[in-house]
Amino acid sequence: MAIDLVGVAEHALATLRRLGVQHAEVSVGTGRELEVSVREGEVELVKEASSSGLSVRVIVDDKVATSSTTDLKRSAVEEFLRRAIDMAAVSEADPLAAPPEPSELSTHVPKLELFDPRVEGFLADDAIAMARTAEQAAFGYDPRISSSEGASFSRSSGRSVLATSGGFLGQKDGTYVSLSVQAIADDEGGKKRNGSHWTGSRFLEDLEDPAAIGLEAAKRAVASLGAKKLETGVYPIVFDKDVARAIVGLVASCILGDAVYRQRSYLAEKLGQAIGSRWLTIVDDPFVERGPGSRTFDGEGRPVSRRAVVEDGTLKSFLLDTYSARKLGLTPTGSANGGGGIPHSSTSNLYLVAGDRPAKALLQGIERGLFVQRMMGFGFDPVTGNFSRGAEGFLIEGGQITRPIGEITISRNLDGVLHGITAVADDLSHKTATSSPSFLVDEMTVAGA
Amino acid sequence: MGGLNVVRSQAPFAPGSAAVDHDLIDRVLRRAMESGGDFADLYFEYRRYDAVSMEDGRVRSVSGGVDLGVGVRVVAQAAVGYAYAEGIEPEDLLAAADTASRIARGGGGVATVPVRSLEVTDRYPVASLEIEARERVELVRRADTAARQADSRIVRVDGSLVVVHKEVMVCSSRGVTAYDVQPMVRISVSVVAKSGDRIESGQSGGGGRFGVDYFERVPPEAHGQEAARVALVNLGSEPAPAGTMPVVLAAGDSGILLHEAVGHGLEADFNRKRTSNYTDRIGEVVASPLVTVIDDPTLSGSRGSINVDDEGEVPSPHRLIEGGVLSAYLHDRITANHFGLPNAGSGRRESFREVPMPRMTNTLMVAGNDDPESIIRSVKRGVYAKRFSGGQVNISNGDFVFSLIEGYLIEDGKLTAPLKGANLIGNGPEALTTVSMVGHDFELSDGMWTCGKDGQSVPVGVGMPTVKLDELTVGGTSF
Numbered sequence: 001m002a003i004d005l006v007g008v009a010e011h012a013l014a015t016l017r018r019l020g021v022q023h024a025e026v027s028v029g030t031g032r033e034l035e036v037s038v039r040e041g042e043v044e045l046v047k048e049a050s051s052s053g054l055s056v057r058v059i060v061d062d063k064v065a066t067s068s069t070t071d072l073k074r075s076a077v078e079e080f081l082r083r084a085i086d087m088a089a090v091s092e093a094d095p096l097a098a099p100p101e102p103s104e105l106s107t108h109v110p111k112l113e114l115f116d117p118r119v120e121g122f123l124a125d126d127a128i129a130m131a132r133t134a135e136q137a138a139f140g141y142d143p144r145i146s147s148s149e150g151a152s153f154s155r156s157s158g159r160s161v162l163a164t165s166g167g168f169l170g171q172k173d174g175t176y177v178s179l180s181v182q183a184i185a186d187d188e189g190g191k192k193r194n195g196s197h198w199t200g201s202r203f204l205e206d207l208e209d210p211a212a213i214g215l216e217a218a219k220r221a222v223a224s225l226g227a228k229k230l231e232t233g234v235y236p237i238v239f240d241k242d243v244a245r246a247i248v249g250l251v252a253s254c255i256l257g258d259a260v261y262r263q264r265s266y267l268a269e270k271l272g273q274a275i276g277s278r279w280l281t282i283v284d285d286p287f288v289e290r291g292p293g294s295r296t297f298d299g300e301g302r303p304v305s306r307r308a309v310v311e312d313g314t315l316k317s318f319l320l321d322t323y324s325a326r327k328l329g330l331t332p333t334g335s336a337n338g339g340g341g342i343p344h345s346s347t348s349n350l351y352l353v354a355g356d357r358p359a360k361a362l363l364q365g366i367e368r369g370l371f372v373q374r375m376m377g378f379g380f381d382p383v384t385g386n387f388s389r390g391a392e393g394f395l396i397e398g399g400q401i402t403r404p405i406g407e408i409t410i411s412r413n414l415d416g417v418l419h420g421i422t423a424v425a426d427d428l429s430h431k432t433a434t435s436s437p438s439f440l441v442d443e444m445t446v447a448g449a
Numbered sequence: 450m451g452g453l454n455v456v457r458s459q460a461p462f463a464p465g466s467a468a469v470d471h472d473l474i475d476r477v478l479r480r481a482m483e484s485g486g487d488f489a490d491l492y493f494e495y496r497r498y499d500a501v502s503m504e505d506g507r508v509r510s511v512s513g514g515v516d517l518g519v520g521v522r523v524v525a526q527a528a529v530g531y532a533y534a535e536g537i538e539p540e541d542l543l544a545a546a547d548t549a550s551r552i553a554r555g556g557g558g559v560a561t562v563p564v565r566s567l568e569v570t571d572r573y574p575v576a577s578l579e580i581e582a583r584e585r586v587e588l589v590r591r592a593d594t595a596a597r598q599a600d601s602r603i604v605r606v607d608g609s610l611v612v613v614h615k616e617v618m619v620c621s622s623r624g625v626t627a628y629d630v631q632p633m634v635r636i637s638v639s640v641v642a643k644s645g646d647r648i649e650s651g652q653s654g655g656g657g658r659f660g661v662d663y664f665e666r667v668p669p670e671a672h673g674q675e676a677a678r679v680a681l682v683n684l685g686s687e688p689a690p691a692g693t694m695p696v697v698l699a700a701g702d703s704g705i706l707l708h709e710a711v712g713h714g715l716e717a718d719f720n721r722k723r724t725s726n727y728t729d730r731i732g733e734v735v736a737s738p739l740v741t742v743i744d745d746p747t748l749s750g751s752r753g754s755i756n757v758d759d760e761g762e763v764p765s766p767h768r769l770i771e772g773g774v775l776s777a778y779l780h781d782r783i784t785a786n787h788f789g790l791p792n793a794g795s796g797r798r799e800s801f802r803e804v805p806m807p808r809m810t811n812t813l814m815v816a817g818n819d820d821p822e823s824i825i826r827s828v829k830r831g832v833y834a835k836r837f838s839g840g841q842v843n844i845s846n847g848d849f850v851f852s853l854i855e856g857y858l859i860e861d862g863k864l865t866a867p868l869k870g871a872n873l874i875g876n877g878p879e880a881l882t883t884v885s886m887v888g889h890d891f892e893l894s895d896g897m898w899t900c901g902k903d904g905q906s907v908p909v910g911v912g913m914p915t916v917k918l919d920e921l922t923v924g925g926t927s928f
Contacts, residue, residue: 045528
């Protein structure tokens with residue numbers, strides 16, 4: 001059943017106007033999802049559903065309230081909006097909370113290819129077949145693969161409309177599909193080693209070969225057999241691209257306007273200063289072709305643009321929604337998220353710009369170091385930059401990977417990590433909205449044996 | 450059915466409602482089982498939340514809303530067909546049943562049996578969940594003011610309060626219906642402290658299955674002061690050590706150790722799939738004889754407590770490790786069936802949009818005989834870990850981490866310098882085998898623990914006495 005998203009949004013806005021609300025944002029959306037998992041060849045889950053919802057932010061006399069509902073019947077929506085207005089009365093006036101001026105809103109929404117009808121129409125039986133292929137490849141790789149957490153396929157598709165009291169009306173549609181495998185190999189002392197790998201994209205045709213995903217998961221499980229601690233000390237660290245992006249994500253958490261004005265970022269006072277080595281160039285680009293984080297307008301209806309956040313090590317810009325920009329006395333960057341909720345600053349596709357060498361070349365010249373392929377835990381304090389996390393990977397000796405390492409932590413202040421980046425590889429891909437190529441950090445403390 | 454809950458029902462499916470009667474439930478279950486399957490169940494959920502957030506002394510926003518829907522599940526051995534409807538319209542429920550039924554291939558329809566309502570004991574009777582909006586604002590303001598007044602070095606305070614009224618009803622094709630009202634209140638305060646060029650943060654929060662009565666037990670001021678205290682301690686923190694050493698875990702929060710090092714690995718889905726390091730190890734020694742671990746859903750008012758689980762079963766305490774010996778896993782219906790056990794009771798889910806799976810509730814270590822002071826005195830050089838922000842485990846190799854946010858160096862049996870945050874890392878069975886002292890001071894954490902698994906979050910509780918581990922790796926920078 002197709003829902004008239006624009007119709008529902010416009011009716012809601014008109015109702016709010018009639019009830020005397022000065023400012024409002026309404027977001028109406030629908031989504032469909034399919035999730036399938038297969039384990040040891042047998043289907044374990046087929047989940048299929050569709051959902052829809054409306055969320056709203058109302059501002060009455062500079063007082064803000066937000067709410068959401070899944071009941072889109074006209075009468076229900078009207079009742080729902082009245083309750084939201086009632087809630088605002090309890091809030092406190094904040095003149096900075098007003099939405100952008102109408103003149104600041106996007107008038108031309110560019111076209112981006114973010115919706116693949118083939119993803120939305122992909123059938124459960126085909127998903128099961130794809131997951132089976134991936135899992136079989138894992139079991140076929142090595143007899144030491146003893147079990148499997150299974151292979152999972154999921155697809156989601158959504159359409160949503162943002163309508164604001166300032167006159168903005170925009171629609172965004174998107175799809176995303178992914179396939180993951182986790183393979184298990186038995187180790188000594190009852191320990192098991194799991195290896196996982198996955199592929200994801202907005203378009204079906206961009207998914208990697210399912211068998212290759214299964215194979216890589218199995219390879220990782222087998223390669224980590226016999227993992228041991230490393231002696232406590234200081235080592236050069238090569239971050240594989242899948243963990244490197246987590247480091248870029250930490251930088252992201254410190255350059256968002258919300259963190260900056262709330263004094264929860266060690267970068268708050270560093271605009272224009274060197275925050276990393278010359279290899280550190282980080283870009284926020286909403287226009288990446290088929291990018292998972294791509295968008296054509298932000299959550300307040302402002303136009304969006306590509307922006308260098310860090311350039312050759314210098315912090316150039318924060319990412320700001322209207323509120324955080326006003327708090328900081330800076331210009332908004334079209335980085336709001338959460339249309340219909342409290343807008344907050346957000347990244348689109350945020351990535352570390354690729355270097356010029358293959359990832360393998362990062363190992364060259366390292367006498368004794370650590371290649372990190374997985375990290376665990378949440379040991380990062382944005383206020384101080386203090387960083388300490390669990391890690392798994394491989395010892396590097398004489399420029400070569402020699403043996404698997406586990407049950408250790410790596411730590412150093414993020415400021416030191418970013419200044420310590422001495423080489424960046426060329427293996428960037430936009431599988432996730434925040435992404436990074438592999439890179440080398442000159443030294444970090446490893447705590448282990 | 451129901452009746453024991455003091456709080457008045459709001460859900461349109463509550464017992465005695467006209468909108469959802471036996472006939473409708475029966476029709477939907479029959480439709481779900483039309484292609485066969487072992488059983489089917491419906492999970493009705495009504496969730497109303499009211500929240501207020503305050504930034505720097507001013508209310509930033511007031512929010513609230515209602516979520517209502519039904520999850521339909523069909524189970525054939527370990528295979529699950531799942532769909533949900535956002536609402537309780539009969540045609541939407543039947544459509545969801547059709548979708549879920551496709552998992553079962555072949556076989557005819559299975560007759561559902563007449564409905565029997567489950568008797569539940571209420572572990573969290575709440576006189577009233579109605580906290581007036583202005584009162585919610587006032588509660589957060591009290592916490593805010595207390596934090597601000599704690600010290601002139603506190604430069605920023607943010608706070609929030611969330612009150613959730615949730616009602617669930619589980620109806621199974623096996624003829625059992627269970628209904629429960631599940632209240633939850635949560636307050637949170639975070640502060641930033643500044644001194645010279647040092648800047649640090651502190652956070653405190655708490656709550657549980659209470660109404661406004663929670664604040665008679667723990668006034669909001671206590672959380673404001675505690676957040677300020679942690680930030681001020683950290684202003685003087687020094688780099689944490691790096692390496693393997695004795696670690697004393699303080700009573701309360703440190704229970705996160707059990708959640709990560711033991712709990713997840715004992716969730717029976719991982720053991721059915723043979724992906725956990727505890728697979729096939731029931732009856733084996735997996736910890737020091739001083740260690741007894743229980744997952745207890747029946748604690749009064751605790752955040753992780755449940756009167757019925759999300760598969761409609763009345764849960765009881767699960768003894769997981771008894772004197773160091775692994776004694777049980779945590780089961781949902783699928784794993785209980787797989788292992789040939791009569792009872793499950795640990796099936797939980799985030800919402801009607803998600804499938805249930807084995808989950809923890811309140812995970813606890815039973816108190817021992819040691820005096821907490823003497824435990825600290827027994828350590829020549831090590832770390833005293835007081836507060837944690839969270840943790841994670843790799844259930845296959847058993848390695849776990851947890852993030853220390855307040856800790857102290859122990860030198861010659863005395864607490865000395867406060868330490869900068871660091872991760873602690875260990876291996877479940879190996880770390881627990883090094884437990885050499887267990888205090889008599891059991892404490893339940895008044896934390897805001899939320900456990901994530903396969904993308905689903907559920908509230909949990911943790912607790913333990915003061916415990917000494919002879920060896921754990923501390924992930925600092927100084928060595």
